Amino acid sequence: LRICSHVLIKGSLEYLTESSKQAILDTVRSKEDRGMRTLSLCYGSSMNSLVYVGNVGIVDPLRSQVPASIEEMHQNYINVKMITGDSKNIAVSIGKSLNIHSNDDACLSGDMIDTMSPDELAGVINSVSVVYRSSPATKMKVIKALQAAGEIVAMTGDGVNDAVALKCADIGECT
Secondary structure: OOOEEEEEEOOEEEEOOHHHHHHHHHHHHHHHHOOOEEEEEEEOOOOOOEEEEEEEEEOOOOOOOHHHHHHHHHHOOOOOOEEOOOOHHHHHHHHHHOOOOOOOOEEEEHHHHHOOOHHHHHHHHHHEEEEEOOOHHHHHHHHHHHHHOOOOOEEEEOOHHHHHHHHHOOEEEEO
16 A cells, blocks of 8 residues: 555546545454454556455365364363464454463464563463464574573474475474
């Protein structure tokens, strides 16, 4: 939206106002709250003056075995945390759908964790259920904080950005 000057509304080209920006952001947030990633669509001849056309919500479905696996871990008193690159709204939505996150749990961004000392992180990590907008370095910091607290850390990951953290964890499973 920062590089859009106009918006297409019902086939009519209009200036992008603060009110229309807020309406667009509300729509995006609504999709993220339902666990969707969003992609905005624009067109134009200059990157300084694009026309906003709309957005689409994309569902990245969980693997079918994930809910049962999380439930089994909970039944065996295993504390599950989710570390993701997704936005806070998406991460919280997915965390709630898997019973990983409740409204009483803390949620931290990768940037927040990256500014904490190891002692500061150790003081809060047990109350955190979801880490969002994380980097590979953030994942490492979380694993090390849990290990420093005496926890045995198992991690699953499905991307190159998970490789170092998978190696650092006590148990690493590439999915």
